[in-house]
Amino acid sequence: MAQMSSNSLAVFNSNDIYPIGADSTIPFQQDRNIFYLSGVDQEESILLLFPDCPNPKHREILFLTETNDHIAVWEGEKLTKEKAFETSGVKTVYWLQDFEKIFKEVMSQCDTVYINTNEHYRANVTTQTREDRFNKWLKEKFPAHSVKKSNPILQRLRSVKDQIEIDIMQQACDITEKAFRRVLNFVKPGVWEFEIEAEMMHEFLRNRSKGFAYTPIIAAGNNANVLHYIENNQQCKDGDLILFDTAAEYANYSSDLSRTIPVNGRFSDRQKAVYNAVNHVKKEATKMLVPGTIWADYHVEVGKIMTSELLGLGLLDKADVQNENPDWPAYKKYFMHGTSHHIGLDTHDYGILTEPMTANMVFTVEPGIYIPDEGFGIRLEDDVVIQEQGEPLNLMANIPIEADEIEELMNS
Incomplete structure (x- = not known):
């Protein structure tokens, strides 16, 4: 008013x-x-x-x-x-x-x-x-x-979120964590994507969430290379990865999580190398979410970090980068979506992207690498609150993300 x-x-x-x-x-x-x-x-x-x-x-x-x-x-x-x-x-x-x-x-x-x-x-x-x-x-x-x-x-x-909003979003993230840990114990070769969805929904409802904050993506194998794959009707095979983009709502507020796990509990060397590259980009991108950052500039900088990782993985070579179209840089072949969006009452929440970021804005951080020729795609995503000083507060800090920890939990 x-x-x-x-x-x-x-x-x-x-x-x-x-x-x-x-x-x-x-x-x-x-x-x-x-x-x-x-x-x-x-x-x-x-x-x-x-x-x-x-x-x-x-x-x-x-x-x-x-x-x-x-x-x-x-x-x-x-x-x-x-x-x-x-x-x-x-x-x-x-x-x-x-x-x-x-x-x-x-x-x-x-x-x-x-x-x-x-x-x-x-x-x-x-x-x-x-x-x-x-x-x-x-x-x-x-x-x-x-x-x-x-x-x-x-x-x-x-x-710009009030503390009570951040507390409610933390509850949504905590419910999401319970569902993800449940799934780590459930997944094995032969399960179906919809069975995993059912496990998650069970955990959401028993924790007083109304369900998924958005249409869930549970994408095994090459399904992960369809960014908005929502059919969730395929069987998960030995050797495949499963990309999850699934999270709970709580009291009308959203959380937004992406994780990628091996169906058999072990990443191959190649899968782990790509996974660790995505995780590195995510960590470096998160550090840039501070007051004063401009959303468009931030995405340019994330693109540079991703380009370096793709060169290291052999997915791009120097000629690809030297000859790239500035409007569609070379890295976009493997990482074609944005890294961050506002989140709150809506999963893609309100916020004016041309204005500088300020404290208590909440953003996702979600880099990915998608390789249809190799039959897998990897996306990792957390929800973070911009702080007045220092790195953002990660509302999903307790949700397993390191490749070794994922393997350990799936095999324990």
Whole structure:
């Protein structure tokens, strides 16, 4: 609210419940912004912020579906006005049926409306959301008002984490650790990728996670060279590696882990050499995540370290590097994705990438080397919190990563 222009209000809507067919729906996922600002995790909720409202009662308002005995029996009780205040700290709570009347009143008292739009650099939205419908209605109903975007304010706010957010993300990482250690004891030649997924899901649910923070990747052998392989339906064979990109959510916050392990519990010499190269790049990249670093410059520097490792592995030669296209450097043949992204409520979280990194931003670090000709790919990934001084805090420091430790745990 402190960053809004004078005499303006901002509106945030819950996500839709999306139908599958017949009477089936996709499990509800709350819009991250209304959750971030209010803690309300319920469908058909609206948050209104109007810091300069002449009526102090209307400077923060929540609109909720009115609960009743029928809803309580069939769906479970919704938030009462008292519970909504406990959850959000918002004192003024109205039922949704009164929204249009009250909204008309406050709109007559303001000049500018902030609308909630998704401007994440990876967003590719092809469906109309509840927020989209609301924004369309608002512009048609109140054409004389000035419209602004709340997104730039939220990108900056959400990218810098509060301590309570970091603590919740640490819990998500700790649950992920339990699942990974469980899998190290489970994997052997002949198991199927989906069986490994089931082991992980079991561990997530028994630790009060709702499940995977994103669609899990469990990629054995050459499947690892498909960056977004999500079928998880192949058998794991002796001599193969398995690339995991699997992690738990906790209380709507994400963790994001990648590990690569040998199906039979032992890396071959070649596999271990490539593994150690990826691990070295990861360690060196992590050191660069400090306040003031620019995301694009950081990726250029990581590319130089990766190039050196690929030369050492014989995957590139000096001619490849000398003749490379600056827009698609030689190392991109084997490492074609980015090294780091913001993480938080979303796995690919909000954050303005052209602005310098600051303390309490949380980033992944995830280099990889993918070699289809040799039948394997390796990615290693942890989640780290940028500190005011020194190296970042690794939220996944307790999750095994060294090749020797992986082998020891799988053979113990």
